[in-house]
């Protein structure tokens with residue numbers, strides 16, 4: 179039987195479908211002339227301003243989206259997440275990454291236990307350990323200070339920490355705190371990645387950090403064994419205790435590997451891998467590099483955005499607005515892709531991280547109850563810092579397929595440069611592009627304009643831009659540990675909002691399992707063929723041919 183709520187939601191969806199058909203008759207060129215509309219489509223929160231007037235939305239269609247949010251019970255769903263309800267139903271887990279950055283005074287309960295004291299216990303342990311390593315109180319097997327860290331981990335145990343690491347590299351405070359220290363990441367199970375990660379490093383001064391929620395991920399464990407062999411070869415097996423530590427929810431696995439659980443930093447099953455950067459997964463490597471104070475600011479920033487998300491009314495709530503725009507573009511306008519374009523080199527790893535956050539979360543085709551979703555949900559995400567992207571894939575964005583864009587920029591550069599004789603500072607030069615691109619996409623250039631410019635008739639079609647290509651523009655006051663935390667939480671919550679509206683489970687990832695199972699079969703075959711010359715068998719003709727070619731090489 180169809181419930182009242184479902185009928186209510188269906189009515190809201192129908193109204194939005196009609197609004198989307200009407201959007202075909204509107205051009206951003208005209209919508210952007212409406213001052214009231216432009217003023218209404220701006221939202222802000224401490225240090226952040228979002229202008230979404232270049233979305234193909236009217237004020238009415240935006241109201242319909244807020245109405246849909248009400249009808250699906252978005253605010254209750256957000257509250258359920260913050261309350262520790264087991265909203266990850268396929269795994270029977272709470273979703274509490276927000277607890278990782280909650281202050282000591284907060285109380286967040288799951289299974290009848292307040293998790294905040296445990297979070298702060300781990301944070302205190304991390305502070306103690308990282309302070310010791312940084313000060314030289316914790317030394318390696320030969321008595322030398324451990325100045326270099328190789329953080330082994332993949333997916334959610336890698337992408338978020340690397341995003342934050344890169345975002346803060348040129349921040350004056352973080353960079354001063356990192357003086358004399360190096361942090362490398364080792365993710366790919368490729369001996370080339372191992373060689374790159376340890377290039378120029380000395381085992382005597384290197385700390386290896388194994389980061390894995392499960393401590394079973396094949397790539398991470400082989401890389402961990404490879405790095406352990408490197409330490410043991412140089413310094414002997416006793417050195418492992420001084421040179422290897424771990425981050426995991428599986429402390430038994432850590433011990434079985436040979437790392438003392440005393441030197442392990444735990445987290446919990448209510449932290450999803452891709453939402454784990456504010457757990458020990460990110461805090462340990464980042465505090466080793468930048469010091470615990472900087473990382474505390476990062477956590478405070480994430481918490482600040484959590485509070486905004488939890489309390490601000492939908493109409494002023496940045497993650498809610500961004501999530502609703504995502505739903506509009508994906509489900510109602512049918513755009514299958516979106517681009518994340520930071521005009522800020524420090525954010526070069528934002529798009530790769532958000533790719534995982536979003537695509538592993540919302541790359542789903544069934545609803546929570548297992549029924550077919552029957553609408554387009556999670557889009558393909560990609561991105562690259564501007565202006566590099568302009569000289570790469572923007573041609574397609576301007577004249578090829580339609581890709582909604584999220585432009586992100588920072589008002590104050592971390593490292594301002596102004597050269598005598600140059601008309602603008604280097605940062606202003608970068609920002610000129612940030613302001614120009616959204617307008618080029620929105621307004622385009624008509625054939626008439628081309629003709630007025632005297633463009634030869636046969637070239638007019640090639641030089642015409644239809645425009646009407648949607649984007650949002652975000653300005654961040656400055657990029658520091660606090661605002662990086664805010665930015666991370668903002669994008670995490672956008673994904674969560676979209677998943678809540680679609681009624682899917684944004685917190686499981688069954689889709690990555692099948693490939694892992696098949697890789698096991700191939701591993702078994704390679705072992706048998708290499709050791710006993712066993713024939714390749716049990717695979718389809720194509721895979722058999724490829725495996726034979728590989729084995730003969």
Ligand SMILES: O=P(O)(O)OC[C@H]1O[C@](O)(CO)[C@@H](O)[C@@H]1O
Pocket residue numbers: 332333334335389390391392393394395398451452538687690
């Ligand atoms: O931290 P682990 O357990 O090594 O897992 C790494 C990653 O693998 C996945 O399970 C699948 O890619 C991710 O969700 C996770 O972040």
